[in-house]
Amino acid sequence: MLQTALQRYINNFKGFSREIWILTIITFINRAGTMVLPFLSKYLNEDLHFSYSQVGWIMVCFGAGSLLGSWLGGKLTDKIGFYRIMIFSLLFSGLGMFTLVFIKSFTGLCIGMFILMSIADMFRPAMFVSLGAYAKPENRTRALTLVRLAINLGFAAGPAMGGLIIMGIGYEGLFWVDGTSCIVAILVFWLLVKEKKKSKFQDKEHPGEVLTTSVFKDKPFWFFLSMCLITGILFFQLFNTIPLYHKKQFSLTEFQTGLLLTMNGIMIFFLEMPIVSYVERKSINKIKVVTLGCFLMAISFFLLLVSGFTSVLVMMMIVMTFAEMFAFPFSNSVALSRAPKGHEGRYMAIYTMSFSLAHIFSPMIGMEMIDKFSFSSNWILMGSFGLIGTILGIITYQLVQKERLKKQLS
Template sequence: MLQNAFNHYINSFRGFSREIWILTLMTFINRAGTMVLPFLSKYLKEDLHFSYSQVGTIMVCFGAGSMLGSWLGGKLSDKIGFYRIMIFSLFTSGIAFFILQYITSFIGLCISMFVIMIIADMFRPAMFVSLGAYANKENRTRALTLVRLAINLGFAAGPAMGGLIIMNIGYGGLFWVDGATCILAILIFWLNVKEKKKSKFTDKEHPGEILTHSVFKDKPFWIFLACCTITGILFFQLFTTIPLYHKEQFNLTEFQTGLLLMMNGLLIFFLEMPIVSYVERKKLNKVRIVTYGALAMTMSMFLMLINAWAGILVVMMLFMTFGEMFAFPFSNSFAMSRAPKGHEGRYMAIFTMSYSLAHITSAKLGMEIIEYYGKKYGHLTGYQANWIFMGFLGIISALLGIWVYRLTIKEPQQISS
């Protein structure tokens, strides 16, 4: 039985091209080296002594740059190709991180964070397009999942190493490591993966695709984006309001909060790829799976209303983790499947922008609710109000998923990729 399960797990990693494995390695190195971001607010507050308001403003510039970079990356991937965009983005942002440590003024950091994130986040839609190019139709979702595993492993390793670097060298060391890993990752890609040239085509040559005149006229895609943005808002609570709640309601240490987040990462590492393989083998509808994910995340928010037992945090994390495994890999795959040939970049740009928007909105929205209701009715009531609000947002997300499902099954050509 155990041997069978192990064989199924190993088999779920088979069938990828060499290019996909190199992309995965590159992503792991890049994400493991992304040490500045987890400590950015601490660096701005504790090292540069900015006020909370100034830190918030710099983070808004960070988010705005991320959104613009995502859009530009997708647009330019369609125009000049994903390969050049990926190389330009990682190499240039690597150099930019070296320089960033020497900028310490408020205005300077607002401008530089905005510019760096434009360059850095041009990479994301280009990378999604590259997966579409180097993975075949049958294993595209699994390829996306493989890269997500690399991202999760990288993020698990990065902050721990970042903490050691700060203790021994200082914050300056983070910028050197972050910049160096960006450059190392893209050198590995450039030396081992050759550019895949675009073939000449018109949309009529691809009758299996869902064709739209413009991304802006693709109604199911935009409703789906709203669903994804909400799931993103719920998920990012894990890194904003929930760690604070752990401390204030249950007096958990940073280590205990870290263990809960580690459980999330380990479950994803061991279970996400088999789940994706199962869904692909059974040819289950991806929008329905995403909707189940939205419902699981919604349940995780409502579970937080139980505040007399610390064990509920483990149960909540299980629901959030399964919600993440159902929602995120299949969201990527569905978004890619909506794009006509030659327009993948702009679709994936707008898709990645929805998560940039969720990242900005999640922290601001959650903190504002907690502060407003906390001042009015007591601090912990503020958290309860936030969980209720997030839970109802999640219900809206699930309803949007059902709407998209009904729209897509009525389409003359069913999505199959």
């Protein structure tokens, strides 16, 4: 029985091209080095002594840069190809991390974060297009999941290591490690992966189906994106308000906060690929799965209202992790499935921009709520957002079902 389960788990990782594995490895190197994000709000608040409101605005600039970077990445990928954008983005975001060490003023950090994220998040739409170029069509969802596993395994290693680095040499050490990991990751990519000139995204002679209607008229897609925006706002609380709550309410060290995030990454590493394979094998509707993920995120925030004992933080993280495993890999897949053949890049750029918007709204709303009211008020608001997102998911499912019925009748 155990051997069968182990063999089935291993089978989930078969059938990928060499380039997909290299992309996965460089993503892991990069994410393992991304130790700054979980501790950024703590660094700004505790080391540089900015108010919660100021921290919120710096994180808004972080999100605004992410939004611009996602849009630029999608545009420039179509113009000059994913390969050059990926190399440019990782190289210069690594160098940018080194520069941030020396910026201490509020205005300087707002500008620095905006520029850094404008460069760093050009990587995401380019990476999605690279998966389309290097993965077989039948492996695309699993390839996306494999890269997400690398991200989460990197996040599992990163925060615990980051907590130790902070306790050893201070917050500034995180910026040096993160910058170095970006440069190492892109050197590995440049040395081992050659640019694929021909892919269905770039083949001008055979562009696939003509996009007869604008993406902006795709009503189910926009309801779905609204739910994705909400799941993003909820999820990014893990990196801005929740680490502050750990310290203020429970006096957790950076290392202990890092261990909770490490638990999240380990759970995802072992469970996400089997969940994805099960959903695909049973042909479960992916919009339903994403909607369930949004609902579980709402529950995870309502759990934080029980603030009397530390174990609630573990319970919250377990529920949030399952929510993440249901919401994120399948939302990628739903966004891709809405795109006509040959126009996936455009849809994925808009999809990634929804999470960039979440980067803006999540800290802005969260930090203002805890600054003006309380942590509990923020958890109630976030849980309520999650319930609204769940309703949007149900509406999306109904619209898609009507759409399919209409096609069958015509």
